[in-house]
Amino acid sequence: MTVKELAKILGATTVAESDFEREINGGYAGDLLSFVMGRAMPDCAWYTIMTNVNVCAVATLTDCAVVVICEDCTPDEMLVARAKSQGINVIATSLDMHSAIALVAKNC
Amino acid sequence: MQHIHLEYDVDGNNFVSAGQATENVKFCLKGLGINPQMIRRIAIAMYEGEINMVIHANGGKAIADIYMDKIVVQLVDTGEGIADINQAMQPGFSTATEDVRSLGFGAGMGLPNMRKYTDEFEIESTVGVGTHITMTVKF
Ligand SMILES: Nc1ncnc2c1ncn2[C@@H]1O[C@H](COP(=O)(O)OP(=O)(O)OP(=O)(O)O)[C@@H](O)[C@H]1O
Ligand SMILES: [Mg+2]
Numbered sequence: 001m002t003v004k005e006l007a008k009i010l011g012a013t014t015v016a017e018s019d020f021e022r023e024i025n026g027g028y029a030g031d032l033l034s035f036v037m038g039r040a041m042p043d044c045a046w047y048t049i050m051t052n053v054n055v056c057a058v059a060t061l062t063d064c065a066v067v068v069i070c071e072d073c074t075p076d077e078m079l080v081a082r083a084k085s086q087g088i089n090v091i092a093t094s095l096d097m098h099s100a101i102a103l104v105a106k107n108c
Numbered sequence: 109m110q111h112i113h114l115e116y117d118v119d120g121n122n123f124v125s126a127g128q129a130t131e132n133v134k135f136c137l138k139g140l141g142i143n144p145q146m147i148r149r150i151a152i153a154m155y156e157g158e159i160n161m162v163i164h165a166n167g168g169k170a171i172a173d174i175y176m177d178k179i180v181v182q183l184v185d186t187g188e189g190i191a192d193i194n195q196a197m198q199p200g201f202s203t204a205t206e207d208v209r210s211l212g213f214g215a216g217m218g219l220p221n222m223r224k225y226t227d228e229f230e231i232e233s234t235v236g237v238g239t240h241i242t243m244t245v246k247f
Binding site: 031032033034035037038042050052053054055057058060061062063078 | 123124126127130131144148151152155156159211212213214215216217218220221224
């Protein structure tokens with residue numbers, strides 16, 4: 001599944017677009033950044049409700065395909081700016097993490 | 109032996125600039141054509157170390173030495189130090205404040221990640237003097 005396809009399934013809005021044709025492989029859900037850095041695999045979709053700029057560092061380090069900000073959380077301006085400059089895909093959905101992932105599973 | 113030596117000041121209490129040293133080292137390793145898996149491992153470990161200095165030590169120094177066959181990263185601070193290193197190394201142990209936790213840090217997984225992702229990991233710390241971490245990833 002590509003980032004574009006995932007965004008469509010989740011009815012997600014675009015926060016920062018770099019390469020929405022990028023292929024997603026797996027997923028990881030979590031807000032504790034050290035857990036994410038310890039567990040998230042490259043090319044995954046990372047589901048979180050964190051909205052600060054450190055999300056960008058973690059997204060780059062894990063090389064996730066896309067950050068999915070859940071539950072209508074509003075990303076900080078600094079996150080948006082840095083995601084754009086660093087080429088990180090970020091989308092936002094009103095769904096909570098469980099509902100979002102369940103929906104993706106149903107559409108896989 | 110010829111090698112690349114890089115040094116950075118890590119600003120205490122600045123979560124926005126935190127990770128800059130790691131970014132620079134990553135860029136350098138990429139330019140040298142180092143295997144992305146190895147870059148990922150040292151970059152995550154180094155970022156955890158940078159963040160720890162910001163959160164727990166009011167800043168410090170990040171030093172990277174890149175050789176033909178390995179990278180050695182040192183994180184040196186003159187913060188409050190760690191009283192019980194074994195306890196600090198336990199997954200889940202954290203003294204992070206509420207403020208820091210609200211940013212997503214404070215899971216107590218940073219030091220365990222640093223050990224997990226590196227081939228060699230050494231930590232020395234003295235209360236009231238500071239902490240010195242040395243990590244190596246072999247290419
Ligand atoms: N440079 C340091 N100076 C002083 N204390 C430190 C330093 N690094 C770590 N510590 C202590 O060790 C504990 C564990 O560190 P660790 O990185 O594993 O977890 P954390 O930073 O609290 O949370 P996380 O890394 O998951 O965001 C810290 O809470 C802190 O008490
Ligand atoms: Mg830490």
